Amino acid sequence: MALQNNLDIKHIKAKVYAITSGKGGVGKTSLAVNLSIILSKAGMRVLLIDADMGLANVDLMTGVMAPHTIEEVINGKASIFDALVEGPEGLTILPASSGVGHILEVGMESEAQFLKELLKLEHAFDIIFIDTGAGISANVIDFVFMAKEVIVIMTPEPTAFADAYAMVKLVATQKPDMIISIVVNIVKTEGEGTHIFTKFNEIVERFLGRSVIFRGSIFSDAAVSQAVMRQIPLAVYAGSSPAVQSMKNIAKNVLGLKTAKKRTIFNR
Numbered sequence: 001m002a003l004q005n006n007l008d009i010k011h012i013k014a015k016v017y018a019i020t021s022g023k024g025g026v027g028k029t030s031l032a033v034n035l036s037i038i039l040s041k042a043g044m045r046v047l048l049i050d051a052d053m054g055l056a057n058v059d060l061m062t063g064v065m066a067p068h069t070i071e072e073v074i075n076g077k078a079s080i081f082d083a084l085v086e087g088p089e090g091l092t093i094l095p096a097s098s099g100v101g102h103i104l105e106v107g108m109e110s111e112a113q114f115l116k117e118l119l120k121l122e123h124a125f126d127i128i129f130i131d132t133g134a135g136i137s138a139n140v141i142d143f144v145f146m147a148k149e150v151i152v153i154m155t156p157e158p159t160a161f162a163d164a165y166a167m168v169k170l171v172a173t174q175k176p177d178m179i180i181s182i183v184v185n186i187v188k189t190e191g192e193g194t195h196i197f198t199k200f201n202e203i204v205e206r207f208l209g210r211s212v213i214f215r216g217s218i219f220s221d222a223a224v225s226q227a228v229m230r231q232i233p234l235a236v237y238a239g240s241s242p243a244v245q246s247m248k249n250i251a252k253n254v255l256g257l258k259t260a261k262k263r264t265i266f267n268r
Contacts, residue, residue, distance in 0.1 A: 014047070014125040017254070018147035022163025024134040026155045027185040029057045030224060030234065032131035034244065037235040038251050039127060040091040047125045048087070049094045051143040052133040056096035062087045063231040066095035073117050080117035088236050092125070127255075135163075136170050144171060149179035151215060151254070155186045156196055165203060172208050181213040183250060186220045193217025216250040218243050 019035075021028040029052070036048040050058035050070060059066055064085050072078035073094070080094065087093040121128075132143045144150050150171055154164035168180055182200060184193040197214045204212050221243035227234040235244050 013123055014045075014121075014128045015255075016128045016130065016147040016149075018130040018132055018144045018150045019153065020132040020140065020144055020150055020167060021134045021153045021160075022136070022165070022167040023160055026134075026153055026160050027218065027224075028134065028153050029061060029131050030228070031151075031153055031183060031185070031218070031247065031250075032129050033058060033061050033233050034235040034247050035251055035254075036091050036127075036129050037087075037089050037233050038244070038248055039255075041089045041235070044127055045092075045125045047084075047092045047094065047121065047128045049128065049130045050096040051130050053096045053139070055133060058093060058131055059095045060231060061228060062091075062093065062233055064093055064095060066093075070094050070096045070114075074114045076113050080120055088233055136167055141170065141174070145175055145178070147178075149181060149254075151181050151183055152212075153183045153185055154196075154200075156184065156192065161196070161200065164200070168204055168212060169208060172204075172210055176210070179213065181215045181254075183215050184217040187217045188220060190217060215253050216246065218246040218250070 019028055019032040032048060036046045040046045048058060050056045052058075053071055056069075058064075064087050066083070066085055068078040068083035070083065073080050073083050083094055085093050085095060130143050130147055133140045152164050152167050154160045164182070168182075171178055171180055182197055184196050187193040187196070193216070194214070197217075201212055201214070204210065219242040221234075221241050223238040223241040224234055224243055227237040230237060234241065235247070238244060
């Protein structure tokens, strides 16, 4: 894909969020999967797109078997309806190929093909989450730019802090009208997450002349790795765990909802 994304998805009625990170291993896919499930359980129609092509993990985390993938949709070998699979709690997933050993490079023609397929889902979903790859490659950024808001996930580690800033700087420079928000993962207390975000936002304001939004932090939780090992999403495996409660708060923060369409989900 070209770095300057010219795709227009204004006809998609769903709210579109890209979940990304400056570096790998910070819990990006875990947030994407579990946030999607939390909202799907609430009765919202949620589509999770695995756009981490070649290094995909959504299928592994959810245990779904994919007859077709986003790569086939992009290349015109399958329709988007053929590739959609049902995940846990009524979640719909557009999976990618995992462990293929390379990352698909997408040209402008294939990019247009994917948009054409995506527009077929015009009225099908309330929310679309795009789980992008990590880093600031052109492929990653173009998927980020398909969203209304990009949620950048980071951890307290200095390298994650620096790489998150690199992502925010690129988005702020290339698409200054885009909503940029931050989630701090693997914190010991809420105060730690707030403190890290405050430091981060001060740097963004000083050097980029704008602010970012704090969507919340996620507690360090041993159940996260246990769920991954069992290929069961954390929101299903341990729905009352501290990390899931954190993500419920993030869901409420992102969407500004206290209740969902069918039932409340934010009661502890």
